[in-house]
Amino acid sequence: MQGNPIFMEKAIALATENVVSGRGGPFGAVIVKSGEIVASGTNLVTATTDPTAHAEVVALRNAATALSTFDLSGCEVYTSCEPCPMCLAAIYWSHCDAIFYGNTSADAAAAGFDDAFLYEEIKRPANQRSIPSANLLRQEAISNFEAWRMYAGRIDY
Amino acid sequence: MQGNPIFMEKAIALATENVVSGRGGPFGAVIVKSGEIVASGTNLVTATTDPTAHAEVVALRNAATALSTFDLSGCEVYTSCEPCPMCLAAIYWSHCDAIFYGNTSADAAAAGFDDAFLYEEIKRPANQRSIPSANLLRQEAISNFEAWRMYAGRIDY
DSSP states (O other): OOOOHHHHHHHHHHHHHHHHTTSSOSOEEEEEETTEEEEEEEOOTTTTTOTTOOHHHHHHHHHHHHHTOSOOTTEEEEEEEOOOHHHHHHHHHHTOSEEEEEEOHHHHHHTTOOOHHHHHHHHSOGGGSSSOEEEOOHHHHHHHHHHHHHOTTOOOO | OOOOHHHHHHHHHHHHHHHHTTSSSSOEEEEEETTEEEEEEEOOTTTTTOTTOOHHHHHHHHHHHHHTOSOOTTEEEEEEEOOOHHHHHHHHHHTOSEEEEEEOHHHHHHTTOOOHHHHHHHHSOGGGSSSOEEEOOHHHHHHHHHHHHHOTTOOOO
8 A cells, every 4th residue: 555655744744833833732634535635634632622633533524524525435544643543433434445644653652642551441341441331221222223213314324 | 330310311312312303323422520411412423524423522522612621530421322432532532530321332233333343443453454554754753743842832631
């Protein structure tokens, strides 16, 4: 799989710009379709007080808006750093075709951004994770899926 | 760990309301702090053409806005369905204290929402995942972390 260095250079430049402008963390991403950048994003967690605003998530949201679709099939993600589990899963839900990354998770860990912990947490059974979770009202909740099954106008996604 | 059924009932009601109003998938979530709902969310993937707009992510974003902070320590997540990997990771980044869920992943799978695949993908080494990924310009990308280390005004998150 061959990436285009020009798009990675852009992602890296966005990341540094994000830091020196004071907007946030050292992460940038661009979304490419048919050889053109359709959207970009940087880490805006502190700037927008949004814990989900990692560069890739921001870029995917911007791409979906730009292309007017939640299905980003045919798109490639160029990100300045290997995606965390949240961003990786978001890339899957978006149906992007490929991921190119600059810094590795090891590079990020050395700089104080340790996603490895989260990858380990997600691998564990729920009852062994550091954030506790519990099932509640399962019998009632199933009505949600009944409603979905019965709703004629549903749009699958 | 004891959850309050009232909050789960609200999450379940939001999920059904989301379906029958035509806004989207059968998922709802509320964020609770100090015994009160501070924000809620429903699946808005199709309504807002945002592939990341799962109920939990939407609720976390709304909570962060409502509380004016990206750190949701002290908050509990009540979600109508067990979180997917994206939402679980988002809950970690938000530093919530606990997760209560109604439907299980198995219930969701039976209804056609199969997050199990994604949990399996994330567990795999990158080179064995269905979305291919490749490293590019690692030497250049490290400058992002240098910039971060040098930036005096950085806000850790």
